[in-house]
Amino acid sequence: MSKQNSIITSAATLFQQRGVNAVGIKDILTASQVPKxxxxYYFPNGKREIIIAAINDVGKDLCTNVAKQLQTSSDWDISFHNLISGMVESLQRTNCVGSWSLSLMVLETTQDxxxxxxxxxxVVKLSNLYAKKLQSLSISSKLASRLGLIIQSNLEGALMTSVALKDSVPLLLIEKQISQLVRNVINEH
Structure with missing residues (x-):
């Protein structure tokens, strides 16, 4: 891994674990094992530039992870189950949202x-990934867009709750509820 990537990856991990405001340059240097x-050299404007790179990196990973899981099956229940399983596995392994959520970074960057x-x-890209999958199930574009935002919002909340409780039950519950919602919409249309 390049020094620049090490800095970005380490910073992103720290920002997701502790929050943007709780992480300093020294923390990033220690975690990345890169000289000051x-x-x-890579980030002449310091922490703010690193935050931008970390948000972009997490966003890219998150969208890639979601897209990959949604493409595992043409069946909604199976692909959504695979998505939730990836989140649960990550939580059980690290008790951290890893590259599954932007929540903490979003909360700490609202003033900028x-x-x-x-x-x-x-967030719009993620909602659109869900909407695209739903459209492939013959759900109208307008309804799929709304459902995509509902899914994204519920998953972020379930992830944060799962981390707080150190328990994957909120994610498993939301999986059942969202799958039922999608089945109901498909059956109504």
Whole structure:
């Protein structure tokens, strides 16, 4: 892994574990094992520039993970189950949302318009991934878009609750509820 990638990956992990505001440059240097000079070579504007890179990196990983899981089957229940299983496995292994959530970064970047816009774009992309999958099941574009946002919102909440409780039950419950909702919508249309 390159020094630049090590910095981004380490920072993203720390931001997701502790929050953006609780992590300093020293923490990032320690976690990435990169010399201070290298950090400022790649990120001359310091922490803010690292935050931007970390949000982009987490967003890319998150969208890739979600898209990959949603493509595992043409059947909604199977692909959504695979998505939830990946989240549960990550939580059980690390008790951290890893590359499954942006929540903590979103909450701590609301006052910065550029950072908040980056998070906004990622949430829209995620909602659109769900909507695209739902459209493949013959759900109208308008309804699929609404459901995509509902799914994204519920998953973020379930992930945060699962982390707080150190228990995957909220994710498993939301899997059942969302799958039932999608089945109901399909049967009604």
């Amino acid at each position: 000079g290298s950090l400022y 318009q550029q950072l908040n816009e980056l998070c906004h774009q990622i």
